[in-house]
Structure formats: structure tokens, C-alpha cells
Amino acid sequence: MSALGGLVVADFGRVLAAPYATMLLADLGAEVVKVEHPRGDETRAWGPPHAGGVATYFLSVNRNKTSTVLDLSTVEGKSAARELVLGADVVVENFRPGTMARFGLSYEDLRTVHPGLVYCSVTGFGAGRGRDLPGYDLLAQAVGGLMSVTGARPGEPVKTGVALVDVLTGVHAAVGVLAALRHRDATGEGQLVEVDLLSVLLSSMVNQSAGYTAAGVVPGIMGNRHPSIAPYELVETADRPMVLAVGNDRQFARLCAALDVPALAADPRFAANTDRVAHVDELMALLGPRLRTGTARHWFDTLTPLGVPCGPVNDLAGAFDLAAGLGLEPVVSVDGLDLVANPIRLSRTPATYRSPPPPLG
Incomplete structure (x- = not known):
């Protein structure tokens, strides 16, 4: 038995934040149907590196899903997408605000015909005055303050070595979906879940953010030192x-x-x-x-x-060796493809690895 067995997720997510959220749900047993444009998710082409001819970027966040190709600019595509959504428990999307409304697939379009639907929208800067800003992780790191505290020395800001804001946003999206499902199971009512890169980043900067909001301290780059602890x-x-x-x-x-x-x-x-x-x-x-x-x-x-x-x-090889040596089993094999294990460990309903990332359609 899986924790989320029987849950159906219509995944309109692309690139990283939303697909990471839906993969977490899929690992915990949800049936995730990934809706892709005929060109496919952008990350299918984001290589090198590749494994078996597929970009490892795409492989990193799309296991345990099936893929369906729908051209949402056509009547047929919109109709098939609506049919999928009406049979789903959850919708996750990270188009620019307003895009799903053009397809007739916004939360407002669906809430009356599917009142139990949990609908998660992931944006860069919200659906209000920030709706037209592009939701790229690097941009969020810059304007959201993360780069202002990251770097070797003052005046030399750098980004993190991975799209960390996207990943954190995906985690927050998954938590929001699970909270909304808990409410739906108790009341029968679905709801809209909204997360955005900027808000997630400001929250995730924890002590640095609180230093500003509570004490008015604007932190700067300290290299590898900590502002509050030494050594x-x-x-x-x-x-x-x-x-x-x-x-x-x-x-x-x-x-x-x-x-x-x-x-x-x-x-x-x-x-x-x-x-x-x-x-x-x-x-x-x-x-x-x-x-x-x-x-x-x-x-x-x-x-x-x-x-x-x-x-x-450590480099990544050393990091994986350490995790393996500690018995954390950081790698799982899915049909011969080695992927990173889901880090959530559940004693009764553990994550499962049922299928590798799907081919297009």
C-alpha cells in the first residue's frame, strides 16, 4: 500500500519546480499524468549530460509518471485536457499567470464543475503585479536576496550550484497540496494552492530574513562564514x-x-x-x-x-559514497536506470519506484 495510492494528479508542470513537486507525490504512490506539448518538456533537451540518450535534467524529476502529448492551442487538446482534469484529484501547473485561463483550465473555470479539485499554481512572482516577470531560478536568486549573501567576498555575488529556489518551491508546493487534500478529505471541498519562487525564497532564508524583518539588519556576503556562529x-x-x-x-x-x-x-x-x-x-x-x-x-x-x-x-562522488557508507541508500535502480532516492522515509508506506521517466507521449 502506498501513502497516496488512488490519487490522480494532472501534471501541467514544466522544467523543475512543479515537476519536482509532482515526482514527490508520484514516489508516494500518486498516479501522475504528465501533460506535454508536442515538443516535450524543455528539459528533455537540456543536456549534456545524457543517460541512454536522455538528458539527465529531465530524468531527475520525472520518474513514476506517464506522459501524454496535448496541444492546448487546439480544440481537441483543450477537450482532452479538460477530460483529464475532471477525472483528477489534483492539478499542478506552472505556466505564466493567465495561460491556463486561455485554455479554459484555470481554477475559476473548474471549481464549479469539480468542487473537490485541489489546484496548485506555481509562479515566479505571484499572480498579481508580478505576473509578467519570468519565473527563472537565477532571476529569483538575484532579486530575492540569495545572491547578496552568497559569494567568496563582498562585491562578488554568486548563485548556488543548483537551482535551489525551484527545488524549495517544489517542496512547498507538495506540502500545500497535501494540506489541501487533508482539508478536502474532511470537508469535500477543494481549493487553490499558490506558491511563488520569491515568497518561498524569502521564507527559506530563515535567520537572514528574520534578521532583517525583526531587527532591521541587512546581511551581506560573508564567504563561508556564519553571521551568528564561530568558528x-x-x-x-x-x-x-x-x-x-x-x-x-x-x-x-x-x-x-x-x-x-x-x-x-x-x-x-x-x-x-x-x-x-x-x-x-x-x-x-x-x-x-x-x-x-x-x-x-x-x-x-x-x-x-x-x-x-x-x-x-566532498564532490558528488564523495557525497554519494558517504551516504552509502552510512547506510542511507541514496541511489535506486529503476528499470536499470540509477536515480536519486526519495529522501522521505515512511515506516508503513515507503516511497516506491514503479517506472523510469517516460518517453514523450
Whole structure:
């Protein structure tokens, strides 16, 4: 039995945010029908890299779905899409605001004929005054403030190494759909679920956003340092970089003891976290030479048993090796295609992997 078995999702999503949301639902048992233009989802062509002739970008967010080709600019396509929607529990779409209305498939078009429908719209900047802004992750990272706190040094903003805002928006969309289904199961009433990249990003910047809203602090780029914790940053070792993530005074004292500088834990400049943040340059000037006397592996093996969080900077191969070594089973094989496992673990109704990403139509 699957958690979402029997649930039918009409997936009008394209590219990343909406398809990621619907794949999460599909992994948990929902029947997801992916509606594609005759040209197919854009990510089918977003390569390299490829696996078996298919772009891995598309493969990353479309397993456990079937694909149907509908040209929504035609009467036949609109009619088939409406028939699909009327038989579905959930619609997920991420067209520009107003596009589904042109097809006669907006929430307002459907709510009276299908009152139990849960309808999720994913946009870049909302359906109001931001409706005409293009919903690209890179744009959201720039105008939404993420790049203003990300980079090696002030004045050199960079994007994250993956379209993180799209992924976070997909997660929020899936949560919104599940909440709306809970309400529908209790009342019989569907509803409109709306998520947008900008709002999700502002919420997901958590402490940085709260620092601004509650205290008026506008953060800037700090490289790999943390604005509120020290030492919490990238450090050099004898062979390669690693991170230290010292979250409290006890951990700091253990770090100092392991580095043979126990007196630093009682130094007024460093004894409390607030003091360490204020004197972080002085602190790292003292710790840096000690850390460079050992390899990243040496410090990982030495500090981890002491409860001092640290770890080498892995590439993806190293990251997957670590997850596998910890027994997390990060890779699943779907008809011979290796994909990343769903990270949600349910004891009674675990994720299932029933089919690879579908060919077009």
C-alpha cells in the first residue's frame, strides 16, 4: 500500500519546480499524468549530460509518471485536457499567470464543475503585479536576496550550484497540496494552492530574513562564514579544505583541547559564541596554523568522536559514497536506470519506484 495510492494528479508542470513537486507525490504512490506539448518538456533537451540518450535534467524529476502529448492551442487538446482534469484529484501547473485561463483550465473555470479539485499554481512572482516577470531560478536568486549573501567576498555575488529556489518551491508546493487534500478529505471541498519562487525564497532564508524583518539588519556576503556562529566556516588542512561547524561553547572547548590550545576556550575574546563572532579574524588566525598540521581525514576522525562537527568538502562522488557508507541508500535502480532516492522515509508506506521517466507521449 502506498501513502497516496488512488490519487490522480494532472501534471501541467514544466522544467523543475512543479515537476519536482509532482515526482514527490508520484514516489508516494500518486498516479501522475504528465501533460506535454508536442515538443516535450524543455528539459528533455537540456543536456549534456545524457543517460541512454536522455538528458539527465529531465530524468531527475520525472520518474513514476506517464506522459501524454496535448496541444492546448487546439480544440481537441483543450477537450482532452479538460477530460483529464475532471477525472483528477489534483492539478499542478506552472505556466505564466493567465495561460491556463486561455485554455479554459484555470481554477475559476473548474471549481464549479469539480468542487473537490485541489489546484496548485506555481509562479515566479505571484499572480498579481508580478505576473509578467519570468519565473527563472537565477532571476529569483538575484532579486530575492540569495545572491547578496552568497559569494567568496563582498562585491562578488554568486548563485548556488543548483537551482535551489525551484527545488524549495517544489517542496512547498507538495506540502500545500497535501494540506489541501487533508482539508478536502474532511470537508469535500477543494481549493487553490499558490506558491511563488520569491515568497518561498524569502521564507527559506530563515535567520537572514528574520534578521532583517525583526531587527532591521541587512546581511551581506560573508564567504563561508556564519553571521551568528564561530568558528563555522571553511578551513584549510594539510591536504584539502574542510568545514568546521562549532555550534556551542562546549564544542569549542573540545576543539581547543584537540588542537592543543586549551587556553583559548577561556580567553575572554573567545569564551562565548558572541565573543568569538566579534573576534573571528583573531580566532581563525590562531586556529588556522594548527588545522594545517593535519589532513582533513585526520581531523574528521579526531574531532567527530569528540562531538565537534566537521567534514571534508566532498564532490558528488564523495557525497554519494558517504551516504552509502552510512547506510542511507541514496541511489535506486529503476528499470536499470540509477536515480536519486526519495529522501522521505515512511515506516508503513515507503516511497516506491514503479517506472523510469517516460518517453514523450
